[in-house]
Amino acid sequence: MLSEQQIIEGCLKNNRKSQKLLYEMYASKFLGMCMRYAKDKQEAEDILQDGFLKIFGRISQFSGTGSFEGWMKRIIINTAITNYRQNLKHYYKQSIDDVNETDFEATNVEQEYSLEELLKVVQDLPPGYRMVFNMFAIEGFQHKEIAQMMGVDVTTSKSQYSRARKLLRTKLAELKKEKIEF
DSSP states (O other): OOHHHHHHHHHHHOOOOHHHHHHHHHHHHHHHHHHSSSHHHHHHHHHHHHHHHHHHHHGGGOSSSSHHHHHHHHHHHHHHHHHHHHHGGGOOOOOOOOOOOOOOOOOTTTSSSSSHHHHHHHTTSSSHHHHHIIIIIIIIIOOOHHHHHHOOOHHHHHHHHHHHHHHHHHHHHHHHHHHHOO
């Protein structure tokens, strides 16, 4: 088995076997990440493919400092943002109003809902909400970074995150009610 460094060196030489190995090493992990940003699996797979094409095309730009996986993750996230922007005209648009920040209670969420149920609820969020929620709550970006990456105002990022949490709470409560009635 080749080391990550050997695979990177092979990818720098456009070696198809090395590219395949790199893809196989990270595809499932990154597909899971793409699923959080996409409306469905097909869109997530498209984001993943576009992301890996960018990784292979820009691999010479990896400086070797920091985590290679982190560098790739940033490219995948930026690809998801680009996909969102390109498809924005197709998404249902909602106005963004200032809303009160309320805490999202994550207690017992993993115990009450399956991973598939949680993913479906996140995927059903309006696209802007989904992007900001994933970037802030899951990826750990700050609102200032999110605003810069998405080309929006910081208050828009905060507002979309707050609305996403509120909508998630509502959808999870509905799902819980359906489970109880079933």
